[in-house]
Amino acid sequence: MPLSLRPLLVALACVAALLQSSASATDATAPSLRTQARVGTGVLDLRPAIAQPGQRPARSSSRTQALATFADTRTGQQVVLQRDSGSGWQTVARGRQHRTGSTIFTLPDTTSLYRAVALTRSGAARAVTAPVRGRTFGTLFRDEFSGRRVDHTKWTDQPTLAPAYMRMCSRLSWRARSVADGVLRMGVAHDPARADRTCTWTLNGRSGSGPYMLNTQLYTGETFDFTYGYAAVRMKMHLDKGMHASFWMQPANWYTPGDPSKGTEIDIVEFFGRTKKDSHIAAFLHWYDSANAHHKIGGKFPGANRLKRRTETWSNAFHVFSAEWTSDAIVFRVDGREFHRETEIVSRAPEYLLLSMLTSDYELEKLTPAVMRQSAKVDWVRVWSH
Template sequence: MSARRLLTGSALALLLPASLLAGSQSGSAADDAVAPAASVSLLKKFTQRVRLEALPQIVQHGGRTAASDAARTAITATISPVHVGRRVQLQVQDGPEWRPVATARQNRKGRAQFAAATTGDGDALTYRVKAMATRGLRTVKSHPVSTARWLDATFTDEFTGSELDPVWNHRGREHWSSSRRTCSKGDPRAVSVAGGAARLSVIKDPDATTRCKVRGRDASPGKYAYRLSGHIGTQGAFSFRYGVAAARVKFQRLRGQHGAFWMQPVDGMYAGAAGSEIDVVEYFGDDHPQGGLATFMHRYDGKRRVSTGGWIRNQASYLASRRDGWSKNYHVFSVEWTPRTVIFRIDGKETGRMSGHISDVRQFPILSLIAADYEIPKIKERRLPQHMYVDWVRVWETPAP
């Protein structure tokens, strides 16, 4: 049991890949007249526009469990005009000076992205970027941003110990044909905690005495073993309205079930209900023809269910290397939720955003590995159980504008 609230960040070293490190002459902190720094800054100068944003600690890919405090802050510089390949240097304020810590190249969307320390000696850090001169564009320095806004997480669970924290409850414990779960249901036996992670599984139901026939729109020939699914949420114990929610997850390997980190309104999803279901990430298994990763948002317009979103594009670009994989290593999947927009990210890199009809009611996080009726024929029963692992979940709630 390990869920906690109002976590204070600890001192971190600047752990940046050697390939990103670059040196240059330091500049004076007096170059910037903006103080104190916020988490977002905007500069317009020399016909150029530089937007800099410091996000929470949502960068932490790797093969093993790790402390959430050791995750790195995501910093994104968005610069226009766009010049693909332009060198952008990240600098940290060090007393009266600015010290370079990393460089990145501007991509086709105009972004240069960094992973940086959150604190130094226990204090928030202040950053800026310096976009280098190139092809008619002058060198320009952004206004600074600070990590101070994200030092205290509203909610954290690192899944230490051997039991789920009471903040989590087990969901979906009945067979619901209307939810395309005729053959599976949530069950505590499909959830365990060990080694600093929660393991959510799809297993055969040991109590079943018959086999399941899939009917309706997902009808398929044959009968299948009933399944138990790991399906937990914080409904009734923790919810929030606006902010950033993140989970560090290593997904299941095979198709036949899908793992997910998602959120629902505290009063549930039904015709006429307020709010939206926000699927931060769903994974449908290795070797899926669409890559396996998807994000969605579902809401009701009167009695009509409306869904937006879909498969994440260029999924391999978010992996650390060719040997990396969504079922091989942990990655941080997050959503930034504001009154106007939801922005989805993997290890701090934006994968997509949605605007319009954004939920304005309190929501609660959910973790699940579910075998839906339409997926069950895609896996041989001898390949069960399948598992997904969740290293930690964090939420940074922000006040409504």
């Protein structure tokens, strides 16, 4: 071999080795799409940070989350989130498929192109979502309850209970709530102004008696309302029956009988306490027909229990309860996973937020001193634009 060719051949060998090394590194981070991988058989859905289960209080996040869902559910199988680097797909996060068929990721940035890949046990790609461009969600309302008292530039103690006929033995008061350590605690208390009196009530053919009570109900009707978006609360519920905690919305311009599109009550989450038979969260919509008769749809959703960890209850951990509200639907979620969707009755009018812990008259018989010491804990409330 002529001596003049040796440097050229050495250089070519080095380039080949470098290319092989680069290809190996790419294969390690991005599974190759073999013939059995079905592109577009999954969905990558972007939303604000509405998944944040945990035992302790934590600040809400401004980052964007992605829910990767595949029709072929294989609980525990690995799913990876990949970002387009411009020269190929790079794995930026890994997760396991939830029993609902979904995996939740947090995007590293909001400008790149992303896809999710479901892997086989051997690590090969078996299904791939279509690429989705990252995006941000604007914040319309936010309260982290970081002070020592309720922020009255955001919340007001609602002056009257609604509907009043269900709570003849209760009135609203700031004395039944407190703020400390970044958490709003909502409870109930005996009414000291009527401590020497007994309340007698009749409701739907039932009757009873009990002490007069103070309830908690905060609302943003004087400071904030919105039309369409994501409304979310991070909340740890009380434990037992006797009172119920709620995060809900009401129409800013009140109801128009016969036209629910002009405003409905949207109960994003309600919890009535545990029993031996159930410990389920509830969600409802309320409206009035042209004869001013009350209607509601919704109820308790036992299936939502599948969306939390088996070791968790609604009372021993914080969960994010949210509603995604558009002109066509209201989607109810727990920690980013859907448990109910309503498309028949949808408000298209501005709504304001409410937080409450109430004792309806029929609940008073279960309101023992032990239950009265309990409270629902609200970590944060946030509303994002759609």
